[in-house]
Amino acid sequence: FSIAGALQRIDMPSILFFLGILLCIAAVQATGHLGLLAAWLERTIGNADCVVISIGLLSAIVDNVPLVAAAMGMYDLQTFPQNHHFWSFLSYCAGTGGSVLIIGSAAGVAAMGIAKIDFFWYLKRITPPALLGYLSGAGVYLLMQHVFGW
Helix, strand or coil: CCHHHHHHCCCHHHHHHHHHHHHHHHHHHHCCHHHHHHHHHHHHCCCHHHHHHHHHHHCCCCCHHHHHHHHHHHCCCCCCCCCCHHHHHHHHHHHHHCCCCHHHCHHHHHHHHHCCCCHHHHHHHCHHHHHHHHHHHHHHHHHHHHCCCC
8 A cells, every 4th residue: 555556557648638627617617618617507496406407417418527617617606605415416417417428427438338237228218217316316306495495
């Protein structure tokens, strides 16, 4: 267990991939487009909880890491303070929404290659219960938050 030993085991392509994603998100944020997107979502959808559910469904197509990084750039801590339920609800939705489609996570894409899972097989057999589970979990989260204040 040494620093040199740990550095030799680092998966550099993965680190560079996520660094590239985060740099792209920072560039889009610096141009002001994430703020425009947040304003558009607020005008179009209106409810912050529905926006978060939509972002979670988007994570079925786009990986949750850049999605959450983008959401962090869209909404500042003055809009939603650090311990606001928006952030924990976003982490639930972005983390579980990726299971609705097999391409929504790196693990799903790896499973497609390793286990030879067909996209349309997954779409037909797994997507409906995964979507039901995602929406049920979101409903329970909102019920706990808004009714019980948890």
